[in-house]
Amino acid sequence: MSLAPSEHAPATTTPAGRGTTKQTRRTRPCRRRLLTRTSVPYLLIMPAVLGFAIFKAYPIVASLWISLTTGNGAGRHFTGLGNYQRLLSDPLFWTALKNTALILVVQVPLMLGLALLVALGLNSTKVWLRPLWRLGVFVPSLTGLVAAGVMFSVILNRDAGLLNWVLSLFGIDRVNWLGSPFWARVGVVLVITWHYTGYNAVIYLAGLQGIPQELYEAAKVDGAGPVRRFVSITLPQLRPILLLTVVLSTIGTLQLFDEPYVLTGGGPDNATLTVTMYLYNNGFKYFDFGYASALAYALALIVAVLGFLQVRLMGERK
Amino acid sequence: MKRRSLLLTLLLAGAFGLCVGPFYWLAMAATQENSDVFSWPPKLLPGGHLMENLQGLQDSIGLTRVLFNTVLVAGVQTAGAVAVSVLAGYAFAKFEFRGRNLFFVLLLSTLVLPDTVMLIPIFEMMMKLGLIDSYQSVILPGLVTPFGIFLMRQALRSMPDELLDAARVDGAGELRVLWRIVIPVNRPVIAALALFVFLGGWNQFVWPLIALRSPDMYTLPVATATLQGLATTNYAQVLLAAAIAAVPVMALFLVLQRQFISGLLAGATKE
Numbered sequence A: 001m002s003l004a005p006s007e008h009a010p011a012t013t014t015p016a017g018r019g020t021t022k023q024t025r026r027t028r029p030c031r032r033r034l035l036t037r038t039s040v041p042y043l044l045i046m047p048a049v050l051g052f053a054i055f056k057a058y059p060i061v062a063s064l065w066i067s068l069t070t071g072n073g074a075g076r077h078f079t080g081l082g083n084y085q086r087l088l089s090d091p092l093f094w095t096a097l098k099n100t101a102l103i104l105v106v107q108v109p110l111m112l113g114l115a116l117l118v119a120l121g122l123n124s125t126k127v128w129l130r131p132l133w134r135l136g137v138f139v140p141s142l143t144g145l146v147a148a149g150v151m152f153s154v155i156l157n158r159d160a161g162l163l164n165w166v167l168s169l170f171g172i173d174r175v176n177w178l179g180s181p182f183w184a185r186v187g188v189v190l191v192i193t194w195h196y197t198g199y200n201a202v203i204y205l206a207g208l209q210g211i212p213q214e215l216y217e218a219a220k221v222d223g224a225g226p227v228r229r230f231v232s233i234t235l236p237q238l239r240p241i242l243l244l245t246v247v248l249s250t251i252g253t254l255q256l257f258d259e260p261y262v263l264t265g266g267g268p269d270n271a272t273l274t275v276t277m278y279l280y281n282n283g284f285k286y287f288d289f290g291y292a293s294a295l296a297y298a299l300a301l302i303v304a305v306l307g308f309l310q311v312r313l314m315g316e317r318k
Numbered sequence B: 001m002k003r004r005s006l007l008l009t010l011l012l013a014g015a016f017g018l019c020v021g022p023f024y025w026l027a028m029a030a031t032q033e034n035s036d037v038f039s040w041p042p043k044l045l046p047g048g049h050l051m052e053n054l055q056g057l058q059d060s061i062g063l064t065r066v067l068f069n070t071v072l073v074a075g076v077q078t079a080g081a082v083a084v085s086v087l088a089g090y091a092f093a094k095f096e097f098r099g100r101n102l103f104f105v106l107l108l109s110t111l112v113l114p115d116t117v118m119l120i121p122i123f124e125m126m127m128k129l130g131l132i133d134s135y136q137s138v139i140l141p142g143l144v145t146p147f148g149i150f151l152m153r154q155a156l157r158s159m160p161d162e163l164l165d166a167a168r169v170d171g172a173g174e175l176r177v178l179w180r181i182v183i184p185v186n187r188p189v190i191a192a193l194a195l196f197v198f199l200g201g202w203n204q205f206v207w208p209l210i211a212l213r214s215p216d217m218y219t220l221p222v223a224t225a226t227l228q229g230l231a232t233t234n235y236a237q238v239l240l241a242a243a244i245a246a247v248p249v250m251a252l253f254l255v256l257q258r259q260f261i262s263g264l265l266a267g268a269t270k271e
Helices: A022-034 A039-066 A082-088 A091-123 A130-142 A145-155 A162-169 A181-209 A213-221 A226-254 A258-263 A275-285 A289-314 B002-029 B050-061 B063-094 B100-112 B116-128 B135-142 B146-157 B161-169 B174-185 B187-203 B206-211 B220-229 B235-269
Strands: none
Touching (some): A039 A289, A039 B116, A082 A289, A091 A130, A091 A181, A091 A226, A130 A181, A130 B002, A145 A258, A145 B002, A145 B187, A181 A258, A213 A226, A258 A275, A258 B220, A289 B100, B002 B235, B050 B063, B050 B220, B063 B146, B063 B187, B100 B146, B116 B135, B135 B187, B135 B206, B146 B187, B174 B187, B187 B235, B220 B235
């Protein structure tokens, strides 16, 4: 971290040689002593520190403590790693984890691949009406998850949904989107992909526009074709942004809750039950806070390990 | 050359259609009678039942009250989070102080931690304070946004120090420098941040679902979700509620899209 140049500025703000009268000079320093260059930053971060302590730091620590207890309120007592042991032998936890992992492995590469394609298209100067398309693909990410979930629960309806109707135009039979375990998962993946692809595409677009054109021109002179230019210039130059989106999407998917909650309620047959949904059920349906907290920490651990691995694998400098 | 550009344009138009098409259908479905929502083929032209559905929503979830709650929660959260972020971002960007880097790293590390980790302790805290089912319980946890502080720090760092020092030499106090120079100069980023926070507040679901109990206090996403859970769901009404949730943010986005996207990119590409 570099020193801010302002560090070298005079420490107090006494105006030198300006025509203020003696009287104002005498009264104003009193106020200024409270707001000196040393105290000001602390005053500025105070609301953030307070909020951080109450709504981030404390809950993080408290959650760890709660995860080591059972019971509620006054009846709460310490059980050590009991909740974690229960977790390891809880088939529903493994189901939820498997569902979440499955969605993660299928959805994130699919979405980011599509987003990159869209971004490449949007970046091409040969395309007409670019701003309109960019606007359009970004719009889904503005929609709340509930609104999107409700909308798609009808679009994916087996008997009269929009999607099955569109498919029928191509002669494809009706698909039982939300009613069968396999298709329910596909449905959830579809909705999340619809929701976030454009958002990632806009982020990629920014990255693409930051790549110096000279690199491409030099490569063209050297006879590199489009595929070669993409692999040797675009991908390496985009790496930091690719990493950012991979990590953010992983975190987001591991926390998946709203869409399956609204679309399928976790069903059918727990096929779309996610870890966060299971956490919610344990915490706020059965009020088993200890177990829910253990789930939260297990999830945090998984997020941390995956994030670390991703940064290690993708993050190394060229 | 010409053919390739036509093909690309058509492909992007297709992506546009996939993204925007569902909203068109949503808008049309929200104006149908409940029985027509599930007609085959789907009705793709406006039906005449918009007012009737609005009235239905008013009767079932108290639409005006719910909208008021949502605007209030998202609005206060926005004002508060923007204020906290600007103040802290300014401190992190332009001042040297003990513990600066440590606190900044701590703050950012919570970005990586799932929010769900914090749900239960915050719920217990709100219970103890007797704040469950109140506006405060929904608003307060959203006031500190690590992302907002990060965004403001990034933006304010690129402000020339000479500008600030010139004002100080002219005798402006620190608050005056902030109010008269830092904020006006950075209005576009601040507006973008405000939009992000508002969007987040408008759409937030899990926490309000937990913290709110009485239908009178529900925000639009919570009310919409409960409406859908009913046995005799009126889908035209549920879809209208979803449309009402989606339309204001889209309108806001269309008006402010330039700032919005540049703000998004400021957060994504700098560092």
